[in-house]
Amino acid sequence: MNHHSVRGGDKRARILESALKVFASKGFYAAKVADVAAEAGVADGTIYLYFKSKDDLLISLFEEQMQQVNSQLTTALVGAISATDKLQRFFKAYLGMVETHRHATEIITIELRQSAKFMKDYANPRFAEFLKLLAGIIDEGQASGTFVSGTPPTVLARAIFGLLDELALMWVTTKGDKIDIRKAADWVGRLVLEGLERRSA
Amino acid sequence: MNHHSVRGGDKRARILESALKVFASKGFYAAKVADVAAEAGVADGTIYLYFKSKDDLLISLFEEQMQQVNSQLTTALVGAISATDKLQRFFKAYLGMVETHRHATEIITIELRQSAKFMKDYANPRFAEFLKLLAGIIDEGQASGTFVSGTPPTVLARAIFGLLDELALMWVTTKGDKIDIRKAADWVGRLVLEGLERRSA
Amino acid sequence: MNHHSVRGGDKRARILESALKVFASKGFYAAKVADVAAEAGVADGTIYLYFKSKDDLLISLFEEQMQQVNSQLTTALVGAISATDKLQRFFKAYLGMVETHRHATEIITIELRQSAKFMKDYANPRFAEFLKLLAGIIDEGQASGTFVSGTPPTVLARAIFGLLDELALMWVTTKGDKIDIRKAADWVGRLVLEGLERRSA
Amino acid sequence: MNHHSVRGGDKRARILESALKVFASKGFYAAKVADVAAEAGVADGTIYLYFKSKDDLLISLFEEQMQQVNSQLTTALVGAISATDKLQRFFKAYLGMVETHRHATEIITIELRQSAKFMKDYANPRFAEFLKLLAGIIDEGQASGTFVSGTPPTVLARAIFGLLDELALMWVTTKGDKIDIRKAADWVGRLVLEGLERRSA
DNA sequence: CATGAATGAGACTTCATTCAT
DNA sequence: CATGAATGAAGTCTCATTCAT
Structure with missing residues (x-):
């Protein structure tokens, strides 16, 4: 069982996908990093393992x-x-x-x-x-x-x-x-x- | 003679003008209310005498x-x-x-x-x-x-x-x-x- | 026509009466000096001609x-x-x-x-x-x-x-x-x- | 072994205890959230992880x-x-x-x-x-x-x-x-x- | 790699008080 | 005496980011 694949896709891709959804629905500024993390089903901190900052995301x-x-x-x-x-x-x-x-x-x-x-x-x-x-x-x-x-x-x-x-x-x-x-x-x-x-x- | 006129323009207009300049140069989100106030030469609180909120501005x-x-x-x-x-x-x-x-x-x-x-x-x-x-x-x-x-x-x-x-x-x-x-x-x-x-x- | 008597009572008494009403209904902390002034029908600043501060009131x-x-x-x-x-x-x-x-x-x-x-x-x-x-x-x-x-x-x-x-x-x-x-x-x-x-x- | 225990008591209890002390000594309105945080030895923002607002506290x-x-x-x-x-x-x-x-x-x-x-x-x-x-x-x-x-x-x-x-x-x-x-x-x-x-x- | 509790800088906003008119 | 626009200090709360586990 591979830890990195949940619902078919590596974590980076899942975060990106979630960011797409969240940013699109709330706007970049109103969206919180925590929202993206929740949507992606990862911890807040995990975002920062794949992206330097919210801007980078x-x-x-x-x-x-x-x-x-x-x-x-x-x-x-x-x-x-x-x-x-x-x-x-x-x-x-x-x-x-x-x-x-x-x-x-x-x-x-x-x-x-x-x-x-x-x-x-x-x-x-x-x-x-x-x-x-x-x-x-x-x-x-x-x-x-x-x-x-x-x-x-x-x-x-x-x-x-x-x-x-x-x-x-x-x-x-x-x-x-x-x-x-x-x-x-x-x-x-x-x-x-x-x-x-x-x-x- | 208008009591509220300060160097050509009432305060509301001056704040609006300053907001225009500040929002345009930094973007709405990055701009602080304090920046607009400073640009307009008024106190921060003064903004709120003319506008309900930053959004309203x-x-x-x-x-x-x-x-x-x-x-x-x-x-x-x-x-x-x-x-x-x-x-x-x-x-x-x-x-x-x-x-x-x-x-x-x-x-x-x-x-x-x-x-x-x-x-x-x-x-x-x-x-x-x-x-x-x-x-x-x-x-x-x-x-x-x-x-x-x-x-x-x-x-x-x-x-x-x-x-x-x-x-x-x-x-x-x-x-x-x-x-x-x-x-x-x-x-x-x-x-x-x-x-x-x-x-x- | 006496400026100081509006609705039978000098200004100090009117302010006090208004403060009573306003403080009682909203509580001292939630009540604003401006509320008291409005209730009394005087300008905010006028309060300070009769009382040193909100506390004093x-x-x-x-x-x-x-x-x-x-x-x-x-x-x-x-x-x-x-x-x-x-x-x-x-x-x-x-x-x-x-x-x-x-x-x-x-x-x-x-x-x-x-x-x-x-x-x-x-x-x-x-x-x-x-x-x-x-x-x-x-x-x-x-x-x-x-x-x-x-x-x-x-x-x-x-x-x-x-x-x-x-x-x-x-x-x-x-x-x-x-x-x-x-x-x-x-x-x-x-x-x-x-x-x-x-x-x- | 409890991850959250810091010197005898979880953080929520410590904040509550500090609020008790601070509110009692200065009164709720005069007390600042920062005072409670300082008394509890936590950051201001930490209060809001456990309580919705100062009122909730x-x-x-x-x-x-x-x-x-x-x-x-x-x-x-x-x-x-x-x-x-x-x-x-x-x-x-x-x-x-x-x-x-x-x-x-x-x-x-x-x-x-x-x-x-x-x-x-x-x-x-x-x-x-x-x-x-x-x-x-x-x-x-x-x-x-x-x-x-x-x-x-x-x-x-x-x-x-x-x-x-x-x-x-x-x-x-x-x-x-x-x-x-x-x-x-x-x-x-x-x-x-x-x-x-x-x-x- | 992953977590998520904790941080703390900083933003918006309020409002008692002042003072020029 | 009276006004009320202006002030600006200060407080609550948010949230991107970190780091010990």
């Missing part, structure tokens, strides 16, 4: 989650040829994850922002990766002439992330009847790819 | 700032005729404010999100107003046939807010050479109104 | 109330001849006052005790007077042979005060159907004068 | 002390046959405890009263038990014809408690030469059982 959570997000997005793009196709798949995959990874979405959309303030030095490399992936698609589209040039891909990537992120936030925080987040991918696709204005002819 | 700040934002946006739209024109002015005005109201932007972009978590019951009516203003423009454009129909205006409004908000956040948090936030209004205008794809003919 | 209240109690008791004894008669009148008068001066009773029964602790040096001369009055009756009874000797009158006086005081407290704190406080005077009279044991013959 | 103190008082009184009555005997033993035991449990006496005589005010809902069940014990003796005496009937036992019990309580308070607060509290039991016994008046024959 949050950062590790980002790392893990964003890595998953990036990996799934990358997978989703496999086989796509045109930039247009890639972008549509990107939207669909991202907003699809919102539904399947509720808690992760809350952490990313809400706490990621605070991080800019409270973790002055944390560079957030995974988010950078995310943006790079998105900017790469746009760059490719602009280079191939499929997309209009003139706006820096990094800015567009950021704008598009904000757009997706806000829809995710809306979906996550709405109590009653939510929008269909999967339909939203199409709406966003139309908005971004075709624009709002009716084409003249 | 943050909420009041939102109210005030969002009200200003809404009022400036409304002003900016005066005289605009088409929905397209209104939307462009909206972008220009919003991103213009980012530059002139740096601190307010930080509060709105960063702390507004947390509010969803920590202030369960705070409805944030000013933000609702903001969205209504934006959705109104889109609705008008769709009704007149200028804008493509099919996507709910409320969803589009939210998406566009996210987009603007993210650019504002990017601008605010970038240390070195920032993008030209005023140019960004045009970029965003093009993205939203015309879309990314090159028009076929 | 409580002490002054004791003085005033005990003086009234003593004066009424003294009046009640006028015309009584025997010690027995005096004691019965004393009981009747004391417990009668409990009903007519509810708030004063609460202050005396409850806060008087605390005073022993929090006002190390306050001698409480009025309470001393009260005890002297009661001890005087007992002493007189013992001297005349009406009362049994052997127990120091000061001790008996104190014991009897405790007895009356506790009944007063019971009456004051009971919410539902209270005992008839006036009947209690007779009960106490019987207990003290005749004792519990049935007389043999 | 006081209530727990009451519970514990009154329970001890009740238990000792019950023990003292074992073997007594007549109501008269029981009452005399009750007096002796109660006033004896005053001397041996000085601090507890101060808490009970002084702070118990305040509790009526500041703890609106705290029912104080131990004190109710105490009164029931006393009223039981009186009821028994009345039923057997040993004691005079006519006065409700609950009222008499309360009156007698007040009497004992006041003597205890007198003894506790007197600085110089105190009365002999053990003699007082006889004095009280005489007063209550035989009354003040000299028996006619």
Whole structure:
């Protein structure tokens, strides 16, 4: 009988999973380390055997989650040829994850922002990766002439992330009847790819 | 002659202004009430003559700032005729404010999100107003046939807010050479109104 | 029109009256000076024109109330001849006052005790007077042979005060159907004068 | 071997003991939680591992002390046959405890009263038990014809408690030469059982 | 490795008291 | 005399972190 495996997963992973749930439901500041420990079924002190501090726990959570997000997005793009196709798949995959990874979405959309303030030095490399992936698609589209040039891909990537992120936030925080987040991918696709204005002819 | 005026502005306004500065630079949670008091040049207890609690201070700040934002946006739209024109002015005005109201932007972009978590019951009516203003423009454009129909205006409004908000956040948090936030209004205008794809003919 | 008389009474008296009401209903520690001021319809600062401190307000209240109690008791004894008669009148008068001066009773029964602790040096001369009055009756009874000797009158006086005081407290704190406080005077009279044991013959 | 025992007594008991001492000497309101912690030799925060709040500490103190008082009184009555005997033993035991449990006496005589005010809902069940014990003796005496009937036992019990309580308070607060509290039991016994008046024959 | 009782720095908030008007 | 806004000392309580077991 292995002490370290309880309900199929090593302790570090279980703590991370619990932190995800607790931070998402109470917010990072309101959540207590003891809450995370209780959720994970370990002693308070045990947290500190795997993470340097409460902040470190949050950062590790980002790392893990964003890595998953990036990996799934990358997978989703496999086989796509045109930039247009890639972008549509990107939207669909991202907003699809919102539904399947509720808690992760809350952490990313809400706490990621605070991080800019409270973790002055944390560079957030995974988010950078995310943006790079998105900017790469746009760059490719602009280079191939499929997309209009003139706006820096990094800015567009950021704008598009904000757009997706806000829809995710809306979906996550709405109590009653939510929008269909999967339909939203199409709406966003139309908005971004075709624009709002009716084409003249 | 106002008994309560001390160097241009009553005390409540001064405290609010100081809270804006302090919360923006340290984040709401890291900021101490004593910091705000010191910045405002009043005693700690004085804060509580004007605000019920630290939370109330943050909420009041939102109210005030969002009200200003809404009022400036409304002003900016005066005289605009088409929905397209209104939307462009909206972008220009919003991103213009980012530059002139740096601190307010930080509060709105960063702390507004947390509010969803920590202030369960705070409805944030000013933000609702903001969205209504934006959705109104889109609705008008769709009704007149200028804008493509099919996507709910409320969803589009939210998406566009996210987009603007993210650019504002990017601008605010970038240390070195920032993008030209005023140019960004045009970029965003093009993205939203015309879309990314090159028009076929 | 006299500024100092509002609703028939000078300001000092009004403050004292308000303090009585407020202290009685919330307790001295829970009561705020501002509460007393509000009740009296004066500004907070005004309290300090008449009393040195919150403590002084409580002490002054004791003085005033005990003086009234003593004066009424003294009046009640006028015309009584025997010690027995005096004691019965004393009981009747004391417990009668409990009903007519509810708030004063609460202050005396409850806060008087605390005073022993929090006002190390306050001698409480009025309470001393009260005890002297009661001890005087007992002493007189013992001297005349009406009362049994052997127990120091000061001790008996104190014991009897405790007895009356506790009944007063019971009456004051009971919410539902209270005992008839006036009947209690007779009960106490019987207990003290005749004792519990049935007389043999 | 008990992990939690530190020099004879678990931490909760030590804190309670320290609270007894500190509250008795400074009064509940004047006493700081830090004082209790220092007296107990623990950190301030440790108090809150065992008690919900400062109020809870006081209530727990009451519970514990009154329970001890009740238990000792019950023990003292074992073997007594007549109501008269029981009452005399009750007096002796109660006033004896005053001397041996000085601090507890101060808490009970002084702070118990305040509790009526500041703890609106705290029912104080131990004190109710105490009164029931006393009223039981009186009821028994009345039923057997040993004691005079006519006065409700609950009222008499309360009156007698007040009497004992006041003597205890007198003894506790007197600085110089105190009365002999053990003699007082006889004095009280005489007063209550035989009354003040000299028996006619 | 794991525990969880203990720590203690520090935050928010209250409120008696002052003093300029 | 009266006001009441302002003060700021001080208290209760929280909670991330440690360390002896």
